[in-house]
Amino acid sequence: MAAGLDAAEGVKRDRHRARRRLGGALWRRPWLKGLSLLSPPVLAFTLVYVAALVALFISAFWTVNPFTSQLIHHWTFDNFRTLWNEPAYRTVAIRTVTIAAAVTVTDALIAFPFAYYMARVASRRTRGFLFVLVLLPLWASYLARVYAWRLILNSDGLLNWSLHKLGLPPANIAYSNTAMWIVFSYIWLPFMILPVYAALERIPHSYIEASRDLGAKGGRTLRTVILPLALPGVVAGSIFTFSLTLGDYITPVLIGGASSQFIGNVVYDSVNQSSNLPFGAAFAVVPVVVMGAYLMIARRLGAFEAL
């Protein structure tokens, strides 16, 4: 019995010693500590995310046998050539980017005064209440919100009913690109408000006081102090609104009209309808490139510090 206790003690001591040695080794070599902490997420990131992107990019250079849907592993630029030569795909790409840009600008214009009020004017209580208001829609299903807009915008919907009551002519915007622009702007608005708010809140009050002391009126302070300091927040928000719109394919199906395809819809159709993964992959490269360029510009404007 005593011997057993001794053995248990010995094991405990050994373990303790091993742990100390490990701790010492990590302390002596900080890079080892960093490596062991970072490698799991980095590995997961590389395997799951980067590898998937690379696979996508590679398959864009393959083709598909139209009859059997088998991949043909033969390197060719055919998919990209089709994309370039066929005006329909150019129209789709331009439409997608244009609407994404329009949505981003709209959201920035709406979000700025809202976030400004939240950050600098509202009382603590009101601010909390406004936060709930901004975040509440995010708890409801995306689809439910899109369908709700359909009820508002359609011919016999809330919008036309209200216009009629006001004695105005009906707005015929259901199932159109205008409708998509409105719905996207609504859906992604919280993603713009939050970073703009974060940026505005971070501006020290002393800056504004200093500006005032130096004789700047409200407009001047806004232009030369607040806006430049809030800009990274706006750009950070625009990354969300732009990329989320750029990658969407559900709203175009539900809200769009006869000419409302997005890049995502063409990709979806080529994978699901034609079993033509390579062509879908080739088209999917377009938003990746657009987003890459966008992020480079955003970094220049300091958006990443605002996140």
Added chain:
Amino acid sequence: MTTRSMWALVVLLAVGLAFPAAGVSAQRGGTLNMIAWEGYLQPQWVKPFQKNTGCTIHQKYAGSSDEMVTLMRSGGGDQYDMVSASGDASLRLIYGKDVQTIDPTKIPDYKNFGPAFKSPPNNTIGGKHYGLSLQWGPNTLLYNTKVVKPAPTSWASIYSPQYKGKVTVPDNPIQIADAALYLMKTQPSLGIKDPYELNSAQFTATLNLLKKQKPLIKKYWALASDEIDLFKNGDAVIGASWPYQTNTLIAAKAPVKDLVPKEGATGWLDTWMVSAHTKNLDCAYKWLSWISTPKVQAEQAVYFGETPVNSKACPFMNKLAKGSCATYHANAPLKYFKQIHFWKTPIADCGNGQKNCMDYTKWQQAWTQLKG
């Protein structure tokens, strides 16, 4: 709000948006893994089958014919045992060697099938049966009786500017055949014999008609519920439809009617097909026999709003829903079927010895480019 909690929020949201639908686990044994249209494997007739035969059914609903083909070919083709393929998928499955021939004489109710459904060209090739016809329905012309006056008699209504901005047609490449059928009747000089077998010139003429139609279109509908919404809310007053939408709209007291116009119509005919790689052929035959019995045929027809191929199903239909046999033309004379051109996959082989017809890939590309 701190930066960190904002990130947490964004991540949470992204996870919510990206979470994929759970797949079907492929189990073996006395089981059938089936790909079907939504509503085709209702407990109402699946449960008694499982109880009677001991065969278990695992279902996977597909949203389009193209998805069905993709699924049947996934994992080397041995993931699924059966598929309820429509005519625009069946030939692809047959020529792709994804499905096997069946012996209809082993199906007791086969002899009761309407003559048009025993060996239709979308599942029978050279006398070989690659599946058993199931249910069918026409693609009808649906219109709002309050707005569209006089009542339309021709498909010309959806190609003329009279109802500009109020027209809706399905978002489906096979819709090209509807336009081809219209041209077949109105422009005989093009020489279209079969709306699914179009040579280059005929194809171009058809696409030109569709391009001219595009400015009239309110929306290319993707889901039946989309079209129902369009008609309910007055965003569309005329369009191509299925009887299902008509019945749903009439049940909701919407002022609509549908018809098969004088040019005839396209239609779908679904076929239960058996995978070439199935390990459960016994269960598959049991399912084919079960699903073609008059009572089950009637149950499915009434549930889904389509027409059974078994001519003995009528009394059962009327028992389930009064007058449904006549509503769905289950007792219609042969003349009625003659005007329906059932969906079949367009292939390069024109059927007249020439191989210069536009195949389905071309149809799909043209459709995507048409929508632009």
